[in-house]
Each structure stands twice: as structure tokens, then as C-alpha cells.
Amino acid sequence: MAEPRTQPAQPSEPLSDAPVPKVVVSRLSLYLRELQRLEAAGQQTISSGQLGTLLGFSDAQVRKDLGFFGQFGYPGVGYRCDELIRAMRDILGTNHPWSVAMVGVGNLGQALLGYRGFGRQNFAIAAAFDADLAKVGQVIQGIRIQPLDELAETVRTLGIRLGMIVVPVGAAQEAADRLVAAGVEGIVNFAPVTLVLPHHVQNVGVDLAIELEQLSFAVTTKLTRAGGTDADEGGGRAGNGHAGAV
Amino acid sequence: MAEPRTQPAQPSEPLSDAPVPKVVVSRLSLYLRELQRLEAAGQQTISSGQLGTLLGFSDAQVRKDLGFFGQFGYPGVGYRCDELIRAMRDILGTNHPWSVAMVGVGNLGQALLGYRGFGRQNFAIAAAFDADLAKVGQVIQGIRIQPLDELAETVRTLGIRLGMIVVPVGAAQEAADRLVAAGVEGIVNFAPVTLVLPHHVQNVGVDLAIELEQLSFAVTTKLTRAGGTDADEGGGRAGNGHAGAV
DNA sequence: CGGTGTGAAAGTTTTCACAGCG
DNA sequence: CGCTGTGAAAACTTTCACACCG
Secondary structure (H helix, E strand, O other): OOOOOOOOOOOOOOOOOOOEOHHHHHHHHHHHHHHHHHHHOOOOEEOHHHHHHHHOOOHHHHHHHHHOOOOOOEOOOEEEHHHHHHHHHHHHOOOOOEEEEEEOOOHHHHHHHOOHHHHHOOEEEEEEEEOOOOOOOOEEOOEEEEEHHHHHHHHHHHOOOEEEEOOOHHHHHHHHHHHHHOOOOEEEEOOOOOOOOOOOOEEEEOOHHHHHHHHHHHHHOOEOOOOOOOOOOOOOOOOOOEOOEO | OOOOOOOOOOOOOOOOOOOEOHHHHHHHHHHHHHHHHHHHOOOOEEOHHHHHHHHOOOHHHHHHHHHOOOOOOEOOOEEEHHHHHHHHHHHHOOOOOEEEEEEOOOHHHHHHHOOHHHHHOOEEEEEEEEOOOOOOOOEEOOEEEEEHHHHHHHHHHHOOOEEEEOOOHHHHHHHHHHHHHHOOOEEEEOOOOOOOOOOOOEEEEOOHHHHHHHHHHHHHOOEOOOOOOOOOOOOOOOOOOEOOEO
């Protein structure tokens, strides 16, 4: 932060008002994940070519993606890991903590309550709700399960902006409606159904069976782009495949 | 199956050898999911426009996507749900059962072992492995946890072709190596790391923190295409957002 | 009519290739 | 040199629009 810099600025925000392709943002998360790993391993700088190779993208794609948000590199050197990490987190919005409301505390919900990966990226499940009154009052992973009736008030009181739906498929839409009514701005939905939401509420779906379906197809057939394992030449690198929001 | 048909054929395989875009296949899974819901609700036929509206896509996109695989519709009528479901499952490869090997039976692994959604789409977790010898021998959800040493033999004996990695990030690459050595053809990876895999092994990544990161960005900013919740006009439909393979 | 299937046009994303910088 | 940042070209995907069918 207090480093003397020569030229690179880090606007860290969409730069122009040009809309950023969704696919670029999904790669940003991968860049960040890899950069954090590299930094932890002691690497100070990295070039677009190296970063791309690690993830199965071209050097040009890495540079173009970053170019949507500013100029972060040093010609002849590459990018400084620490700076780029900070910039990515600024862009993705994870330099500040996010509170998340979980609805549905079954097997999967309980596992997610204990998942350490959220905290590492600055997400905290701040409240959890379940329709089953037998669960209400239990404390799981330090969180007291609340009844659905308390959802709206708790969400407002804690200033929660994101929700996570982990209920059975039949209860998902109602859970979504409650979260929306409480003022949540985005929802991650683990139920295998397409939610009906107002346009101002963002939505990411994770359908575990669909991930396997995509693999089933890929194992059987050839795809056009970045299919299944992708990119990379020769030896053994794995490229990357992420499921794609449902 | 014994219906008299007029004209529609259902090639159900890539039709020509033209490679199919990955994004098309991901939408196929969504079409299938929606069709199954509609059929369960008693609907017999559906038009491309209706199906598209339910998922936030255009009618033309639905028709183009299906067009990669054959001709399934009846002009003036639409598609018969039962026929289209069967065709989609043939294409995705889920008309026959798949056995999956799970590596790592922690909180998340145990939750996935009990997840009913896999079975509904013809996936069965047929074996589970863990490095923790205290877990080995336990029976969870009807599956006996085996030591990693038995992975190769079990995978071969059971003819398992797909693997699922649910170990901590530091153990993921080794788990992948073992699965690959055992002859698995595709891997779903829940660990937040990019695996190095041979090119012939397909790979889908699910990074739970990245899903939230994408939401964090979407809530903060405007995206270009299918951003967060997308598509649809007026009232309240939710479009669809699936995360995108890592 | 209402709706499919499909070329052709429009729009978007990726790759190329190169000027410029330290 | 090695590597970034970026216009311009190429590739790919989506939308349009219409012939054709029951």
C-alpha cells in the first residue's frame, strides 16, 4: 500500500462504464484463487502467460480480462501478486465482509455452515433458518437456527444482503420469496429448480446433479469450447471447468 | 415408445460430427430439469417459446440448441414432453446409470452421500474413500467407507467412470491422481484448486466460495450478458444463473 | 393459425500481432 | 530483452426472419 509505484494505476472499478461480460468475472475468481495460492507459496510476481498456463487460458485472455478493470501490470515484469490480489478483491467486492442468510439447515446446509472456504473469501453465514421447528433453537457450528418467521427481521437487523437456499426443491420458491421480501439483493440457490425472482435480485444456481450430467456428456462426447478438461498443451495440466450457473 | 410418429426423428446423438458448444450442453440440462418438472405437473407438450420463457431464454435459442442434436418438434404444436425428456437424457447420457467414486467423506462428503438429487438423474455414489483411518469401516448412508489404498481396485471392479473430490484443498491433487490412475474418465472437484489432469480426463469444478464471489460482484455492478438473474421481461421471472465451471 | 427448423445478419468474445515501456 | 496493453481480425454465439408444416 505504501509502495512507490512507477506507472500502474489500479482503478479497480469497471474503468469505463462498459459492461463487463459475465464470463470475464468468472475467470477473475479463478485468477484470484490461483494468485492467493501463488502468494502463499512465496511467489512475488507472475506474468499473464504463467497465470494463463496454470488455469488453461491464453496470455492474451488474461491481459484482456484484466484490461476491463484497469492497468495492473509492469511491462517486462508481469504483475505483483499482492497488488493484483488486492485489486481482484476490490473488483469482486470481497475486500469487505459479507453476511449471508442461510435458509434450510438439512444435511447440506449443515455441511455448508461448517465450510471454511467461505470465511477465507470474506463471507460469513450470519443467520440460518429452518421450517422444521424441531431444528429451531439448535446451535450448529455456532449458529442458532431460527424459525422462518424471524427471517425478515433478522436480515434487516443484521444488514444481510445475500441469501443461500438449501431447502428441498418444493420449498425453494417460498424461501426465495421470503428472502426477497426481506430485501436480500442476491441468492445462491442449491435447489434444482429455476427461481422466479424480481429483476433486481441477482441469482446464482448450483445444481449438483447437473454438474454430473455435464460430466456424463463430456465423457461421452466432444465439445466445442473449453470442454470438460480443457486448454493446455503437452503433458498434464488440467485446464479448468466450472459448471455454469443454473 | 410405440407411438405412431409422423415426421420427427430423434437422432439423439450429435447429428453431424459438428462439435457442440459447451454452453449449449449446459442449457440442455436446464431444459431437461424444467421438462421433468412440467411432465410431473401433467403437461404433455410445450413450445420453444414457453420453455424459453420459463428459463429466461429466447424461443430461437431453445430451437437452435435442440437443432444441434436433431429434430424433436411438431410444427404448430411444440415438443412432446415425454419424448423430449427421453431425447435429452439420451444426449446427456443419463438414460443409463452412472456409478461415482467419492473421495473424502467429511461434512460435505457426507451430505452429498445423502443427496437424493443424484439418484433422480441416474447417478449413484457406489464407493467412498477417506484417508482418515478412523472413518474407514464406518457405514454412512449405506456406503462403507474404504481406505484410499482400495480405490484403484474398487473403481476397476465396479466399472466406475466418474469421480468426485470432496477432500480439503491440500489433498485434492493427490485424490485426483489416484482417481486418474484408477482409470476414471471424469472428475467433479469441490476443492478450491485447479487440478492438473491428463487431457483425456474431463473435469468440472464447483467452488462454493466462488459462487458467492460472483454474486458479490453482480450485486455491486452491472454485467453484460445473462448477468446474475437475467433475461425475462416485465414482472417477476427469474431467468437463470449457473455458476460456470472452475 | 401457431409453431418448428434454419440460413443469414448482428452481436459478442477470443485470438492475433505489435507498439511501447522499463 | 520480456512482458504489458490494445486495436484489429477471426471465431463463435445469439437473434432475426421466414419458408414450411399440420
